[in-house]
Amino acid sequence: MSGAEPQGRTRGALVRQRMRAQFVGRSAQLSLFAENLAKDATSEVDPAEFLFHVRGVGGVGKSTLLRQWQEAARRAGAVTAVLDENDVHGVHQALVDLARQLAQQAADPLKEFDRAVEQYRREQEAAADPALREGREPSVPSRVAAQTALGAASLIPGAGVVTAMVNPDTAAAGLDRLRAGARARARRTREGDATGLSRAFVSELVRLCRKHTWVVLFFDTWEQTGRYLDEWLRNLLQDGFGPLPVNVMVVLAGRDELAEREWAPWRALVVDVPLEGFTPGEARVLLAARGVTEPGVVEAVLHLSMGLPLLVDLLALARPADAKDVHAGGDVVDVAVERFVQWIGDPQQREAVLACALAPQLNEDVFAAAAPQQARGLWGWLCGQPFVSGRGDFKQYHAVVRASMVRQQRTHSPQRWTTAHLRLADAHAAWRATAERGLPPAKRWSDPRWRRHHLDEIYHRLCAHPAAQLPAALAQAVHAAGHDTATLRQWTDVLGQAAHDTTDPALSSWADRLQSATTDDDPALASLDALLAHGRLDTAARAWAHTYRGRHLYYADRDDEAVAELDRALAIDPRNASALAHRGEAHRQAGRLDQAVADLTAALDLDHDDAAWALGSRGDAHRQAGRIDRAIADFDAALELNPAYAWALGSRGAAHQQAGRLDQAIADYTAALALRPAYAWALASRGEAHQRAGDCEQAIADYTAALALRPAYAWALASRGEAHRQAGRYDEAVADLTAALELNPTYAWADRRRDIALRQAGH
Known part of the structure; x- marks a missing residue:
């Protein structure tokens, strides 16, 4: 089964009928009966019925059936991947695992997706850097956030043995009817930072489908995996990440029915397959x-x-x-x-x-x-x-x-x-200690091997002594919340499993409270609030909870609240270098430059975990205060510690530009872009340097490239408009400056420049 030519309608109808016979037969629950279920048929079937959801109580055979379908799919030459609750705590994690399995089975590296993963990693590192908060790069006069344009997609969630897949032509007809009403209801997933990964994943699926007749994705224990992927899957259905060929199939299997409110638009396309016990x-x-x-x-x-x-x-x-x-x-x-x-x-x-x-x-x-x-x-x-x-x-x-x-x-x-639980806890503690060798403390939570052993160790200690170990588990929940949402969910799942296995009331209460918090629009903040309000946290854990909460508020542009929260952290632990550094960064963004330098210097004196970031932030505080030599010294020191620190390179370029050294500024911006090609601010800043050097055409090229990455970048629009004006293209200038004012009506500089361009154009 190679090639991608669509099957004819007659053959498609025949295999559809066989598929339905195989899916709905209870005997398919175990391989003992699977061979007896495929029936020949000649009647046509409704082409819209090609989405399958397998459901049933625990022990009814859902996982067994999925394994049989996967084996049959592989025998038929399909490329398959399968996830269950052990693999999924977020969209990013799920996509990486699916892509790994597909690449391995197809013996075909998914290079575009791998590049997207690397870009995602860099963006996550950038997001963890307060100096790179959206709309707050050096020299940017406004806080306009970038807009993400969502493309078209068509995923078929369903299930099937590969030899019984629906005809792609007839399947497309069913999807088209649904999409017409679905696009208006589409909404962005909470895991918006995984949009680029999702687009790259869809693109790779399209490529695989040109080489293989079918690609089948299996999601087991949907009652668990759906907690993290249900909205993402519906986004795919709602044309979220690019068009998929109809020979990509998805198998969902879980205990419960699909939620009526969320899945109502798709009911016409879903064939519900309830599995019952044996006769x-x-x-x-x-x-x-x-x-x-x-x-x-x-x-x-x-x-x-x-x-x-x-x-x-x-x-x-x-x-x-x-x-x-x-x-x-x-x-x-x-x-x-x-x-x-x-x-x-x-x-x-x-x-x-x-x-x-x-x-x-x-x-x-x-x-x-x-x-x-x-x-x-x-x-x-x-x-x-x-x-x-x-x-x-x-x-x-x-x-x-x-x-x-x-x-x-x-x-x-x-x-x-x-x-027995203590023996297993000690084993995981030893494996965790091995994983820690050569791993800086700040990187431990990002290391999957360390994190897995840490989670399992805590689980077993909770099972052995729930009451005694609960405070330590809650303290670690603070750090999980401070890391990322996927890690927080893993941690709350461990608490939930320990609560279920021990039936300890206090542990059950905390597991319920934190699992509920992870469903909030802001899981980290909700969890930290719960831990601070109800927790039995020791002094150090409370200080960290306030620190993470302050950092989170800072990212949300709630600067005064962030500083107040970091003040609380430092009142508990004055030597918390992370709280000092983040308070310094908040002061820097608010223009309190001397306070920023004082806090960042204190953090560096305490050996802050990320000295390169603290040095870069202090350097930019010096730059904003006009102390260019001290700024460049800090940027140089930051880059000595981390030569791949794109933000420090860009910020040093801004310092050189501020001092009139345009060639050095352009060189630094270019170096930053070599490390981070999607760095819109560095592109726009390099454009500004070219413009100041009198090269308006190169400036316009850079501004245009920045706007391709951030269409709602008011500063880049206004600057490109000014470059057009200087080049004598007044209509283009007016158009860009008007667009910038639509994004930011209080942008006075753009308003004045548009007036000049209008007069020069004779209006």
């Missing part, structure tokens, strides 16, 4: 295949399992000898899991199964730390069990099975529970 006949077939045929045993299994495929399979694997071995009593799932464990004949295997249930994620190292010494060779056996799944390096128990095993161990053997 008695289907269950008997599976039991017979497992060697369970004694009528009394079969009836007992049917009664206890309620037809859930997972429980039927577990009870069958237990090999019960007679009906009394399958008696019910108490929670059905607990009984089924208990019977399965009880009938594992090898005691080492039984111990390994129970011990490893305590770890939310498993790899061979975690297995070795969790399992008894005599069971260390059973990793391969464990991975082959029906309740163990996962991709790549990590495996996990089915949530239903794990919850039951965790519950039993916590209630039946509390001391063993505590000892």
